[in-house]
Amino acid sequence: MSVVELVKHPTERFVTTVRTILKVYKARLEFPKKKLYEIGYEIEEINKNVGASADDPKQLVAITVSRYLKWAEEITAQLAVGEFPYYNMPKKKKRGP
Numbered sequence: 001m002s003v004v005e006l007v008k009h010p011t012e013r014f015v016t017t018v019r020t021i022l023k024v025y026k027a028r029l030e031f032p033k034k035k036l037y038e039i040g041y042e043i044e045e046i047n048k049n050v051g052a053s054a055d056d057p058k059q060l061v062a063i064t065v066s067r068y069l070k071w072a073e074e075i076t077a078q079l080a081v082g083e084f085p086y087y088n089m090p091k092k093k094k095r096g097p
Contacts, residue, residue, distance in 0.1 A: 018075065018085060020045040024065055025072035036062035036069075 010018075020043065027039045040046045040061035046068075048061055075085040 016045070021068045021071050021075065024068040025076070028065075028069055028072075036065040040065040 023043055023045070024039060027034075027043065031039070037058040041048065046061065046064055048057070078085050
């Protein structure tokens with residue numbers, strides 16, 4: 001068995017986010033017919049505060065849950081081949097020239 005050396009230790013925020021992602025994934029596996037926004041409302045770590053421009057808060061929560069499920073698939077695929085879990089969070093675009 002090979003030893004994996006981390007380039008840097010995971011941050012507290014990273015660990016918390018991965019736990020939330022896996023919590024969402026577990027809820028989806030347990031209740032596959034439940035709507036995504038219902039899963040989001042049941043998990044307290046998911047931010048349900050929406051901006052003033054939000055037309056449909058349920059849709060925004062569903063989008064968040066969907067994103068977490070995508071990341072969960074990435075993480076489980078990595079774990080299946082023995083890699084340390086990470087998720088591809090989109091990078092913020094730089095503004096200006």
